[in-house]
Amino acid sequence: MRITLEMHGALQRFNAGGQRKATLDVKDGLSVDALLSGLGMDLEAPWNAALDGALAEGSEKLREGSHLIVFAPIAGG
Amino acid sequence: MVAGIANRILRVDLSHRLVRTEQPDELFYRRYLGGAGVVAYYLLKEMQPGVDPLAPENVLVFAPGPMTGTPVPGGSRLCVGAKSPLSGGMAKSEAGGFFGYELKRAGFDALVVQGKADRPVYLWIHNGEVEIRDAGKLWGRTVLQTQDAVEAELGEKRVRTATIGVAGEKRAAIACVMTDLRNAAGRGGLGAVMGSKNLKCIAVKGATGVPAADPEKFRELARWMNTHFAEYGNGAAFHDVGTGADMAGSNAIGNLPVRNWTERSFDAVEKITAQAVRDHYRIAMEGCPGCQIRCKKVVALQGEGFKVDPRNGGPEYETLASFGSFMGIHDLAAICRANELCSLHGLDSISLGGTIAFAMECFEKGILTEQDTDGIPLRFGNADAMLRMIELVAQRRGFGDVLADGSRKAAQRIGKGAGELAMQVKGIEFGMHDPRVKQGLGLIYSVAPNGADHMTGTHDTAYTKEGRGMESVRSLDSPLPLPASDLSTAKVDRARNQHLSRNFADSLVMCAFVPWTLRQQVDLLRAQTGWDYTDFEALRQGERVANMARVFNLREGLSAADDQLPQRFFSIGAKAGPKAVAIDPEAMARARRTFYVLMGWDPVTGAPTPEKLEELGIDWAATTRSPGFQA
Numbered sequence: 001m002r003i004t005l006e007m008h009g010a011l012q013r014f015n016a017g018g019q020r021k022a023t024l025d026v027k028d029g030l031s032v033d034a035l036l037s038g039l040g041m042d043l044e045a046p047w048n049a050a051l052d053g054a055l056a057e058g059s060e061k062l063r064e065g066s067h068l069i070v071f072a073p074i075a076g077g
Numbered sequence: 078m079v080a081g082i083a084n085r086i087l088r089v090d091l092s093h094r095l096v097r098t099e100q101p102d103e104l105f106y107r108r109y110l111g112g113a114g115v116v117a118y119y120l121l122k123e124m125q126p127g128v129d130p131l132a133p134e135n136v137l138v139f140a141p142g143p144m145t146g147t148p149v150p151g152g153s154r155l156c157v158g159a160k161s162p163l164s165g166g167m168a169k170s171e172a173g174g175f176f177g178y179e180l181k182r183a184g185f186d187a188l189v190v191q192g193k194a195d196r197p198v199y200l201w202i203h204n205g206e207v208e209i210r211d212a213g214k215l216w217g218r219t220v221l222q223t224q225d226a227v228e229a230e231l232g233e234k235r236v237r238t239a240t241i242g243v244a245g246e247k248r249a250a251i252a253c254v255m256t257d258l259r260n261a262a263g264r265g266g267l268g269a270v271m272g273s274k275n276l277k278c279i280a281v282k283g284a285t286g287v288p289a290a291d292p293e294k295f296r297e298l299a300r301w302m303n304t305h306f307a308e309y310g311n312g313a314a315f316h317d318v319g320t321g322a323d324m325a326g327s328n329a330i331g332n333l334p335v336r337n338w339t340e341r342s343f344d345a346v347e348k349i350t351a352q353a354v355r356d357h358y359r360i361a362m363e364g365c366p367g368c369q370i371r372c373k374k375v376v377a378l379q380g381e382g383f384k385v386d387p388r389n390g391g392p393e394y395e396t397l398a399s400f401g402s403f404m405g406i407h408d409l410a411a412i413c414r415a416n417e418l419c420s421l422h423g424l425d426s427i428s429l430g431g432t433i434a435f436a437m438e439c440f441e442k443g444i445l446t447e448q449d450t451d452g453i454p455l456r457f458g459n460a461d462a463m464l465r466m467i468e469l470v471a472q473r474r475g476f477g478d479v480l481a482d483g484s485r486k487a488a489q490r491i492g493k494g495a496g497e498l499a500m501q502v503k504g505i506e507f508g509m510h511d512p513r514v515k516q517g518l519g520l521i522y523s524v525a526p527n528g529a530d531h532m533t534g535t536h537d538t539a540y541t542k543e544g545r546g547m548e549s550v551r552s553l554d555s556p557l558p559l560p561a562s563d564l565s566t567a568k569v570d571r572a573r574n575q576h577l578s579r580n581f582a583d584s585l586v587m588c589a590f591v592p593w594t595l596r597q598q599v600d601l602l603r604a605q606t607g608w609d610y611t612d613f614e615a616l617r618q619g620e621r622v623a624n625m626a627r628v629f630n631l632r633e634g635l636s637a638a639d640d641q642l643p644q645r646f647f648s649i650g651a652k653a654g655p656k657a658v659a660i661d662p663e664a665m666a667r668a669r670r671t672f673y674v675l676m677g678w679d680p681v682t683g684a685p686t687p688e689k690l691e692e693l694g695i696d697w698a699a700t701t702r703s704p705g706f707q708a
Contacts, residue, residue, distance in 0.1 A: 008313065008322075008325060009352075030266055042542075044544040044545050045308070045546075046309070046310060048326060048541070050329035051656075052654065053329065053656060053657065054330055054331065054654050054656030054658075055514065055541065055561050058542050069305075071325070071327075071329075072311055072314045072323050073311065073323070073539045073546065
């Protein structure tokens with residue numbers, strides 16, 4: 001299935017070709033954690049994911065056409 | 078005395094032009110530490126109930142912490158507190174920069190100001206000495222002009238200052254205290270309190286070192302943080318671009334505040350992020366003493382359009398959002414200029430942004446017209462209107478006078494149902510984090526003594542999954558990830574514990590952006606003071622501060638009825654994603670009751686019990702209550 005992956009800030013280096021936004025072909029039913037782990041991202045580091053407009057758990061499954069955005073949590077400021 | 082403690086509290090009575098010092102015993106310092114603890118102590122202990130926040134009897138406290146004055150990362154901050162003209166309760170706010178660092182090195186653990194000078198004055202504190210000097214020529218000047226004039230008059234360079242702008246002079250209740258030109262003790266209207274005392278500026282210079290009981294351990298901990306910060310929290314992003322790095326991600330989960338909380342996404346978010354600031358206007362990053370994160374943006378705008386002087390710093394996330402998406406504005410140059418105006422005039426960019434956004438919504442809904450707003454079309458997205466309104470608020474001119482005391486009071490003056498659009502708790506406008514996404518923060522927004530302040534509690538999105546993000550809660554509770562929208566007892570317990578640990582950190586006056594865990598902060602305190610301090614004692618200290626603030630607020634007439642979120646957060650809002658959620662009002666009411674119970678407070682009134690106060694060693698606080706106070 002085909003998904004869109006956006007990775008922001010320092011996490012961008014893990015995306016395909018180091019791009020901020022890329023279209024990826026991935027196997028059906030892949031979880032957010034499995035995708036990011038497969039890209040070499042350190043899952044222990046602080047990150048959040050937005051999947052189709054809401055905060056996503058790492059265990060959530062991707063679907064055809066999913067738009068996943070991965071970013072560092074925003075807190076103070 | 079204990080290492081790290083000067084054992085001198087500086088007292089200034091402006092009415093009688095008296096200066097003295099007092100020397101509390103070691104137990105005082107161990108119980109209250111500094112910062113928020115010392116602020117709460119003096120406000121509760123020394124102020125009579127019912128004092129007008131702008132009367133001479135208000136007590137204005139400037140308190141660094143036991144590690145301030147050392148080069149430990151995040152330890153140079155200052156806590157400022159007083160009775161708030163916005164909430165009528167206890168206000169406290171922390172600022173970075175060098176002022177706290179210098180005050181401690183001038184030989185003082187805190188400065189407590191009472192009374193009112195008969196004409197404008199400033200304080201000059203140096204080498205343990207204090208002078209009350211005439212500030213007639215400084216009145217009406219900007220913060221930047223004041224800094225330059227004070228240094229010129231004193232013939233000194235690198236004088237550190239805490240200053241008000243014209244907004245504070247005119248007692249705008251959303252005025253703040255600026256330290257070193259570009260750091261703000263922003264929340265609660267502390268600038269108005271300073272202005273009401275005719276106190277324009279406090280200038281300080283010190284040269285006394287702050288020793289540690291175990292200097293080797295202390296240096297080791299500081300070095301560790303300066304080499305490992307990028308692995309924890311937002312350390313890497315703060316170092317690279319400062320706050321506001323992931324506004325686009327925040328927007329994607331519906332957390333970005335948009336158009337006075339009416340909408341859940343902002344199409345132009347990429348134009349107002351910290352990366353956009355870096356790419357267009359940033360000329361440098363700078364930091365506080367000893368900190369290698371160096372999260373503070375410095376911007377310069379020259380040539381056509383707006384001009385912004387880099388001496389006034391640059392916009393933090395809260396400002397990018399409050400003058401950006403919150404008003405539907407994506408003109409980054411205008412936002413940088415708005416930030417500069419706040420620095421020059423001494424205005425809290427969060428409350429000001431929240432108040433102008435409120436007025437914009439009133440205008441869009443026809444509650445206000447150009448006849449009300451001095452001919453200014455105060456619509457969402459109008460950057461020119463925003464800038465013109467900031468100037469009017471600072472000077473309290475025209476419609477600016479209506480907005481100068483925050484959205485709650487403005488709504489009372491406007492009428493016509495405007496109160497429903499004033500997004501505030503206890504009169505304090507919200508930090509730029511949506512409580513529908515971060516529902517534990519939503520709970521803390523509602524129950525915290527200083528209103529909807531985002532710096533007093535948990536940010537749920539940091540604790541939704543396993544990993545190093547959980548480190549900061551590992552010594553507080555069962556370190557299980559919890560959904561951001563969860564309001565279970567486990568979440569309330571976490572929110573409570575983080576609120577208490579934040580009170581402890583605010584008593585050390587440690588920066589929230591430096592990813593120290595509670596345990597590490599305790600290790601630092603042990604190395605600094607030589608005390609056998611524990612995590613348990615730290616949480617107890619935070620609980621003590623929370624209870625003192627709660628007693629103060631109840632005494633001043635606030636009640637459980639003030640621990641409420643605006644109705645708007647109980648609906649999803651426009652332009653929301655398909656999975657967006659609102660707050661369940663019943664779940665929030667249960668969470669609030671659970672919070673009271675876990676705090677040892679009355680489950681209905683939220684009043685601390687006499688037993689709780691006695692347990693915390695502050696049974697004296699009960700005697701400060703007004704006659705009508707009942708637990």
